[in-house]
Amino acid sequence: MERLRTPDENFEGLSDFDFTPHYAPVADPTGGDALRMAYLDDGPRDGQVVVLLHGEPSWSYLYRFMIPGLAGAGHRVLAPDLIGFGRSDKPSDREEYTYARHVEWVRELLFDQLDLTDITLFAQDWGSLTGLRLVGEHPERFARVAIGNGGLPTGDERMSEAFKAWQDFSQTTPELHIGNIVSGGCSQRLSADVVAAYDAPFSDETFKEGARQFPKLVPTSPRDPAHDANIAAWAVLATFEKPFLCCFSDDAITRGGDAKFIRVVPGAKDQAHTTIPGSAHFLQEENGPELARVLNEFIAAN
Numbered sequence: 510m511e512r513l514r515t516p517d518e519n520f521e522g523l524s525d526f527d528f529t530p531h532y533a534p535v536a537d538p539t540g541g542d543a544l545r546m547a548y549l550d551d552g553p554r555d556g557q558v559v560v561l562l563h564g565e566p567s568w569s570y571l572y573r574f575m576i577p578g579l580a581g582a583g584h585r586v587l588a589p590d591l592i593g594f595g596r597s598d599k600p601s602d603r604e605e606y607t608y609a610r611h612v613e614w615v616r617e618l619l620f621d622q623l624d625l626t627d628i629t630l631f632a633q634d635w636g637s638l639t640g641l642r643l644v645g646e647h648p649e650r651f652a653r654v655a656i657g658n659g660g661l662p663t664g665d666e667r668m669s670e671a672f673k674a675w676q677d678f679s680q681t682t683p684e685l686h687i688g689n690i691v692s693g694g695c696s697q698r699l700s701a702d703v704v705a706a707y708d709a710p711f712s713d714e715t716f717k718e719g720a721r722q723f724p725k726l727v728p729t730s731p732r733d734p735a736h737d738a739n740i741a742a743w744a745v746l747a748t749f750e751k752p753f754l755c756c757f758s759d760d761a762i763t764r765g766g767d768a769k770f771i772r773v774v775p776g777a778k779d780q781a782h783t784t785i786p787g788s789a790h791f792l793q794e795e796n797g798p799e800l801a802r803v804l805n806e807f808i809a810a811n
Contacts, residue, residue, distance in 0.1 A: 510539045510605055512598045515710045520596065523706040525573050530596050533622040535614045539605070546618050547596035548589040552580030557652075557808060558625050561588040562615070564634020564659065566687045566720035567791065568595030570706050574797025575804075582805045587625070589618055591635070593719020595710050606722040608735040611635075612642045619643070620650065629653040629808055631800075633793065634763075635723055637661060645742025648749060653811055655754040655804055656770060657785070657792055658763045661746075663739040664728035671761040672727070679724040685717050694790035696759075703794075746774050752811035753777040756803050758788035758796075781807070 534543035632640035637659025688704030
């Protein structure tokens with residue numbers, strides 16, 4: 510598998526991002542040399558493990574305002590960069606990115622390389638699509654789950670018009686301006702230095718094949734390759750009695766997506782589900798400290 514690696518200098522001097530990167534190898538499913546997957550690891554090593562999974566087209570920079578509050582509460586906080594994003598390697602062929610491979614890469618990092626257990630998961634956007642699959646396939650590894658502006662579509666649902674518009678745009682625009690896309694998913698325009706930080710991992714269009722492919726991988730039909738695996742994950746979630754929290758925001762793409770989790774997942778009963786005010790799709794960017802507070806209270810109460 511051919512892959513690209515963003516130069517380290519792209520990440521120098523980013524706004525509010527003074528975190529040390531860590532790296533682990535994950536398998537190349539085509540049999541080549543291992544891919545390098547990056548992650549942040551902050552807070553006491555013996556603290557409660559909190560894993561933060563980003564989505565499309567962001568990277569671990571999205572969690573810079575949440576990590577201090579979580580680590581300050583005594584938690585060990587890990588924020589991976591999905592393959593194709595952030596400091597992680599970026600396969601150069603779009604067809605190398607599949608839903609199943611993304612799930613496997615995260616599984617290999619969290620379980621095989623880091624051997625994490627008793628995990629509190631927070632996931633948003635594609636972080637939910639990968640993270641909830643792992644919860645469905647390895648529920649014993651998780652102590653708690655929190656979801657914000659995410660879901661686990663099977664292809665049986667009716668997709669929102671906002672998602673359809675985003676999917677079409679992502680496949681037809683000649684240039685995918687990552688920082689501007691993240692800014693457009695916020696209720697207020699981001700500053701130029703923050704937009705540049707979201708652009709940092711992508712030196713040019715050839716580095717964006719993963720970001721281009723992600724919208725196509727969301728199951729939108731029962732014939733999707735991920736349909737059966739996601740149905741199976743939902744079956745496990747329907748028996749998942751560990752604490753499960755929804756903390757969404759006023760997001761056009763995922764609005765109302767919390768209702769199914771609250772209805773189906775036993776562990777969601779009697780939890781303090783909340784709506785984070787003043788936030789659009791990227792609620793971590795706009796209200797990271799508040800979201801960290803919500804997670805800290807969720808962990809302490811459960």
